[in-house]
Amino acid sequence: MLALAPLPANAQQFGGPGGGPGGGLGGPGGSLGGGPGGFGGFGNDGGIPETRMPGFAPQGVGPLILGPDPIEPARPPSPGEGGAFEFPSRTNPAALPYAPSTDDPLQGLQLESPLKKPELLVSARLTEDGAPIASGVVWRVYGADPGADGKLPLVGSAEGGEHSFELDPGSYLVHCDFGYASTTIHAVVDGGIERESAVLNAGGLRLAARNADEEQISSEKLRFDVYMMDYNEVGERRVVAEDIPAGEIVRLPARRYHIVSRYGEVNATVRADIDVQAGKLTELELEQNAAEVTLKLVNAPGGEAIADTRWSVLTPGGDIVTEGIGAFPTFVLASGGYTVVAKHDQSVYSRDFEVKAGSNGDVEVLTSDLDTSSEMD
Template identity: 55%
Template structure:
């Protein structure tokens, strides 16, 4: 072929290439046709492994990429490189339930939960990391070891839990019950006057020969929640010497009702010039046992005391003069004790 023929063929080839380039520019392919193979009409919702990743705004909004018929895969959390699972943060869910006994129902109210780290802080105390009140408890805790104190009234238990990745659930059996206390006069007569309260002690003595107070100033009819055990109960009627003691057993998951009986009465003291006369003010009083031991002292025209049944001597002091009388207290026989000024004691 001559030189002229060769140049003619090169011109024709360049022209053909130019036409091809012009055709690509005028008829662009859509992005999905470049990045993924054609999708069959009956499989439009199937996720495509080779699809181009959508932009952030589409991931949050859940919309398709503009100009594309390929659906966007819903957003999923990033994959952690070590576990191969969605990264849900450094905390794990912890669910806890409390029961009074093994076969008792779950408590739905009145429970206090406190979660502590097992290591002591700089103040020498366990660090409180979470609390909850009500029935069951739902915490979010970093994996690790913890102490959990579960309190229900005066009942309580401390348990240890190990929190791992994923849900941790635990049931705490408190092994506790309740006690409801009341008091009457001997003979089943109700007590309607005077202050009546109960103190609850541990049954055993400590190294100092004392019982530890569990609960004090409990009113009649109040329900006290306690760990299952035997307790020493002291009923105090008034503030002097009318006390009754008893040992009562609390069973797990049960309410124990107990009534104690008092032999006592409320007396009002008066210094008068004659029986039924007007009380003399500014009088000091001392109530003594028959042996001379002081039971109680008071000041005023009408001091009132609840005293245990028995015999007593009362001494009234007014204007440096002493007056005396012996009297007896009978169960539930409330009344006045008059001291006559004619009972002047010789000094």
Template identity: 40%
Template sequence: MGRPSSSACAVAVLTAVALLAGSAGQAFAQSGPSGGPLAPGGMAGAAARSGPGARLERGFGGTISGRMNLIGPAGIGLQPPVPLTTPAPLAAPVLAPERIEKLDPKVLEQLKLPNLNSRPPARAETPREAALPPHSIAPVVKQPLQLSAVFEERGAAIRSGVRWRLFTEQADANGEHMLVAESIDASPRFELDPGGYIVHAVYGLTSAAKVITVKAAQPNAQTIVIPAGAVRLAAFVAGEKAPDDAVTFKLSRDEGGVQRVVAENVHAGSLLRLPAGAYHVTSRYGDANASVEADLQVAPGKLVEAQVHHKAARVALKLVDQPGGAELRDTSWTILTPGGDVIRDSIGALAGVVLAEGDYVAIARRDGRLYQQSFSVKAGAEANVEVSAN
């Protein structure tokens, strides 16, 4: 239950004062100036007498009989009755309209007012987003992307030999770009979702990359520049073409003062697609000292037909008991230049070796004994060199 209001307290106080006033009036009515009861409207006309011979007098609603002994100070009956005063009106409650305006605002801030609202506070409803009807969500439409490649700006399109790969522009948690599509067509067409992509094109040993953006309702066509050329190498010996499987090539290029190998173990007749630029070519005929070096320039979109000419010949070595005799087995060989440089060293029989044009010394080892023979090599002239064991 709540506390009683200030108005209810005031009514209770007034009621108590009225009851006290009524009791006091009856007491004074019994001991007035004449010793008789109070009559309505004033003092009684005949005072009641005390003593043995008391008379019966009529009061307000009956009679009073017997003796009345007045207890109290002498002369109390001679004193006039204390007039009743109207009690002072109670002060208005603090929160009454006529007082609340006069209060210091700081006092109101310190009051702990009860919650006068009998209803619980209404909860604020969280606004909800209106659900869109299913048909209002537009599906993602894939957009076409047409790709083509050229060797240089405003050049003709590359008609073959290009390998295309498409990656996502955004890398995953491992830092890798996901492969989306690939093709080996010269001018492929892809259907892609709108977004960013990385186009990577490879032509032989040359590659190029480009970041593109596919937008909705905007067909896209991209041209990639691949600054590449091509080289086809061939080898000749004494004016005749050397067997393709007997000659190999190595290509290197200068990158910041350092020679970096671009391709090696390339056989004659192979077509190499290379980035445009200058190259150093090394050709080896056989596995000994027959080699040729040359420099060449590769231009974008151009095919370079390069030829190298070797001055060498194939030589067969054998150890015999006598000229024209049968070859002695279990023989090891070492081939030296006249200056003592080792050209070839073999454990066991040496059927044949390709040597550059020049003079050489052959040393045969068999059963702990050494046999030596000098010989010469002429370009394109195959020869049989016999070393006598006698």
């Protein structure tokens, strides 16, 4: 333990007369390490003799820091001076007092709600409990009130599956097309999101045909027509869909239909009735009895076809089935017997031939088959 000797009497006073001017603790010029004779002063006028000990520093006494004069503490008002106590201001006197701005923020920039208008979300189903149709739907949205022209105004349209329309509040008619099936629903839009589902009560029909030889016909000349079962005022069936290629799925309202298969454009035609069920794919394969025949006028079997030839195909009774012009016209003919007549320059040639279902091939007419019994104009 380090023992300290008692201070001399003239050095034990803190800021008293023994310290002299600048010698008191906290007095003017008398801070720690202050003037002559003060506490911590080093000198010969009653101060502590300068003594340095390695590794020892009195606690609470920091190093001398040079710089601007310290801020003098605010002095409380003395009794009788009056006035309230005020803290010294540490704020720049030039700073303006805060006041909220009265200007509109971001003038000229219109901030809108992400949901600008109420939404109408529509979906279509084949049946009441079916899944929503993902594609192939055509939507048209009409205002419920006619315009000046007496027509309902079209306010929106879209293609695909489910779709969302942003609409003004009001009443609308939503028309949904899916192939040849369609329906219209009424929707009222108030606010937020309104959901509507159109039930089409429809199914699919896929058509195909095979020949009598059991081979499926893939020719582009094979087409189908779909008719209603009832007749119009002139006694004809109402057409639903025409010229449908084989293998294509036709979307139809659920009911019975009359189907016509046309192989070529002459006389290879078969018919059938079929029921289309809602939510299901119905497949119909019809049997054709026909073949593709190419006609040629040649000088010898297997010879080159002669151009500029006019052709007529007749029934055995002499009725015209079809006609054509060229070196080798091709026709699809129903199975059966026919007579072909060829005219080149002023000469007329003919022969009989037989068509067998599925037996596609050439029918050659020789120039030696001169027909002297008939003429072609």
